[in-house]
Amino acid sequence: MIVVMKRNASAEDIDHIVKNIEELGLKAVTIQGTERIVVAAVGEERVAGINSLESSPGVDEVLPILAPYKLASLELKPEPSTVHAGSLTVGNGQIGVIAGPCSVESEDQLMETAHAVKKSGASALRGGAFKPRTSPYSFQGLKEEGLKLLAEAREQTGLAIVTEVVSPDDVELVAEYADVMQIGARNMQNYRLLEAVGRCPRPALLKRGPSATVDEWLLAAEYILDGGNENVMLCERGIRTYEAHTRFTLPLASVPYVKAKTHLPIVIDPSHGTGHTYMVPALARAAIAAGADGLIVEVHRNPDKALSDGYQSMTHEQFEEMMGKCRRIAGAVDRSLGSEG
Ligand code: PEP
Numbered sequence: 001m002i003v004v005m006k007r008n009a010s011a012e013d014i015d016h017i018v019k020n021i022e023e024l025g026l027k028a029v030t031i032q033g034t035e036r037i038v039v040a041a042v043g044e045e046r047v048a049g050i051n052s053l054e055s056s057p058g059v060d061e062v063l064p065i066l067a068p069y070k071l072a073s074l075e076l077k078p079e080p081s082t083v084h085a086g087s088l089t090v091g092n093g094q095i096g097v098i099a100g101p102c103s104v105e106s107e108d109q110l111m112e113t114a115h116a117v118k119k120s121g122a123s124a125l126r127g128g129a130f131k132p133r134t135s136p137y138s139f140q141g142l143k144e145e146g147l148k149l150l151a152e153a154r155e156q157t158g159l160a161i162v163t164e165v166v167s168p169d170d171v172e173l174v175a176e177y178a179d180v181m182q183i184g185a186r187n188m189q190n191y192r193l194l195e196a197v198g199r200c201p202r203p204a205l206l207k208r209g210p211s212a213t214v215d216e217w218l219l220a221a222e223y224i225l226d227g228g229n230e231n232v233m234l235c236e237r238g239i240r241t242y243e244a245h246t247r248f249t250l251p252l253a254s255v256p257y258v259k260a261k262t263h264l265p266i267v268i269d270p271s272h273g274t275g276h277t278y279m280v281p282a283l284a285r286a287a288i289a290a291g292a293d294g295l296i297v298e299v300h301r302n303p304d305k306a307l308s309d310g311y312q313s314m315t316h317e318q319f320e321e322m323m324g325k326c327r328r329i330a331g332a333v334d335r336s337l338g339s340e341g
Pocket residue numbers: 102128132183184185186207237272
């Protein structure tokens with residue numbers, strides 16, 4: 001339920017509502033909107049007594065939150081959220097561009113790409129140190145050594161670091177080095193991991209599971225928000241369909257849908273979403289035109305030598321060219337792209 005306060009509600013009125021909500025066994029979340037304050041009562045909706053809060057001082061009305069997710073919903077927070085993490089801003093007219101290799105492979109590989117994407121206007125560096133691979137025989141990542149290299153790349157370029165965490169046990173370690181905790185598609189419904197990232201002070205990038213509905217994805221985001229982490233970005237990276245001409249099917253309709261239902265910013269991953277380098281720039285441009293708040297793309301100095309996902313990675317030159325074109329699309333929809341903002 002949402003308790004909408006009157007414009008002239010006092011601090012005591014708000015405290016009174018928060019206390020009453022907590023006494024009903026629900027969690028009270030106070031949200032300061034541009035117009036007025038609402039207090040959300042999060043938890044079981046059908047608690048007896050919640051409706052009588054409408055007669056408390058300073059209360060305008062008590063409304064149900066119809067969406068299954070609560071903290072993520074636009075009903076609770078009508079203004080879009082913006083996520084900041086060091087050099088990266090996602091939302092509020094700024095399209096954050098997260099670029100870099102699929103995996104951190106070596107010091108010189110990472111530094112070369114970090115400097116190249118920075119020069120082309122990327123706002124953050126991506127790179128997996130812990131890799132969730134489909135096959136146990138594939139390269140599993142450099143782990144903590146990879147995290148140290150990412151921190152060194154941030155030192156050298158000033159770019160924020162986006163890297164994946166695959167296990168709740170690693171959350172603390174990854175958070176020591178990363179600016180953004182990426183939760184991969186394969187882990188979207190790893191609820192213990194979502195809870196651990198919910199307790200973590202770093203923003204989260206939550207990828208959509210390849211077989212998850214949008215509602216399941218938003219409920220996964222709700223776990224992180226419910227843990228107290230307000231800085232959640234959604235990432236559409238494509239879903240499994242019967243189609244075989246792309247690695248996954250990238251539904252750009254997720255952008256307007258998510259924006260109609262939630263305040264969370266949405267980032268598009270056209271690299272995993274297509275699985276083919278030549279398709280990435282077209283889908284990146286389309287994502288910006290559709291209203292996405294960010295892009296995450298794979299870039300490698302030598303894609304045919306990459307230890308993972310080389311077939312969908314751009315060269316430094318291809319990334320530079322893509323950025324030029326994306327910047328023009330961003331300008332056409334009154335947004336700024338990457339570090340130009
Ligand atoms: C990745 O970003 O390299 C990755 C493993 O992505 P996803 O979780 O979307 O498959």
